[in-house]
Amino acid sequence: MEDVLLAVALAWARRGVPVLPLHAPEPGGGCDCGRPGCERPGKHPWLRRGLTDASTDPRRVELWWARWPRANVGLRTGVAMDVADVDSPEGLAALRHLLGGDLPRAPLARTGSGGWHVWFAPTGHGNRVRLLPGVDWRGAGGYVVAPPSRHASGRAYTWVVAPGAARPAAVPGALAELLAGPEPPPRGRPVEVAHPRRYARAALEAEAERVAWAVPGTRNDTLNRAAFALGRLVGAGLLDEATARAELARAARRSGLGRAETRRTIRSGLTAGRRTGWSRAA
Ligand SMILES: [Zn+2]
Structure with missing residues (x-):
């Protein structure tokens, strides 16, 4: 070696x-x-x-x-x-x-x-x-x-x-x-991204893919974390909430999660993410 x-x-x-x-x-x-x-x-x-x-x-x-x-x-x-x-x-x-x-x-x-x-x-x-x-x-x-x-x-x-x-x-x-594009801001500063919509779109697709492919036993947790991550982008004004909700719901259906659970988890994840904001947790 x-x-x-x-x-x-x-x-x-x-x-x-x-x-x-x-x-x-x-x-x-x-x-x-x-x-x-x-x-x-x-x-x-x-x-x-x-x-x-x-x-x-x-x-x-x-x-x-x-x-x-x-x-x-x-x-x-x-x-x-x-x-x-x-x-x-x-x-x-x-x-x-x-x-x-x-x-x-x-x-x-x-x-x-x-x-x-x-x-x-x-x-x-x-x-x-x-x-x-x-x-x-x-x-x-x-x-x-x-x-x-x-x-x-x-x-x-x-x-x-x-x-x-x-x-x-x-x-x-x-x-x-x-x-x-300009550097992203260091942690704790207000968010300014060079291509915010592209950034948010990539994050949305990645999270949706993760949720869609989550295996039983991890699905709800994966959905919750995805909703939280996207909620931060929604809170920063980079992502439309209705779009995030719809994409996550579609991905969750593909993973096999039930409707009621999906709705509940998305709502609580998005809300928590929005409150946290983006600058703190990245
Ligand atoms: Zn060392």
């Missing part, structure tokens, strides 16, 4: 992708940085200056992995690729929706936490948190953990579509527009 990590790091360096060694999760839990309660186990750089020191020099890469043979492989983004960092099925649905229904033929990794990394051609934009619900953007000044690095969960990052099989995808217009 350790030789593989070095070999992978070297291969990326030779392809012109700056590499940086990252701490690795300990097999029994925790991070090999040794800090109790490390918040980013297996994800933060060994290098003091972090990303600034990322390198394409094979000799430096060899020295690093000679020193830290178990180091996870970090790849700097914004040079050869930008990466859509998707952390949930909801995020994947939102990204697919934005891309017109499907993922591009491009390098695609499964992350150790069960998310996805979709590789795009570099855009020149920097990192963006919550570009879409469940989707962060890693661009200039960012990095991603690459296969076959280990995640704190014990699982490895793996390729679904290997970089040898596809090139980073061209960034379609809708995605480019979203990236060119």
Whole structure:
């Protein structure tokens, strides 16, 4: 495994992708940085200056992995690729929706936490948190953990579509527009979104899909959480309440939930979400 990590790091360096060694999760839990309660186990750089020191020099890469043979492989983004960092099925649905229904033929990794990394051609934009619900953007000044690095969960990052099989995808217009828009506000500030209707629409579709596919035993809870999430958007004036209610009801019927229960759950979820507002819970 350790030789593989070095070999992978070297291969990326030779392809012109700056590499940086990252701490690795300990097999029994925790991070090999040794800090109790490390918040980013297996994800933060060994290098003091972090990303600034990322390198394409094979000799430096060899020295690093000679020193830290178990180091996870970090790849700097914004040079050869930008990466859509998707952390949930909801995020994947939102990204697919934005891309017109499907993922591009491009390098695609499964992350150790069960998310996805979709590789795009570099855009020149920097990192963006919550570009879409469940989707962060890693661009200039960012990095991603690459296969076959280990995640704190014990699982490895793996390729679904290997970089040898596809090139980073061209960034379609809708995605480019979203990236060119202003940053979303930090938590606790009033909401201003570049494309509020598109954002809300993607969230609505993702939540409805989640509800429609919920398995018995989780259906009412899933519906309640979806109604709550959409209620926040309704409260922020980004989504029409009647539309949210109708779509959720349709999805709930598809999942097999009864009418009375559906109506009750949607009403209470939407109301609670509206009261909470959007800025607090994102
Ligand atoms: Zn650590």
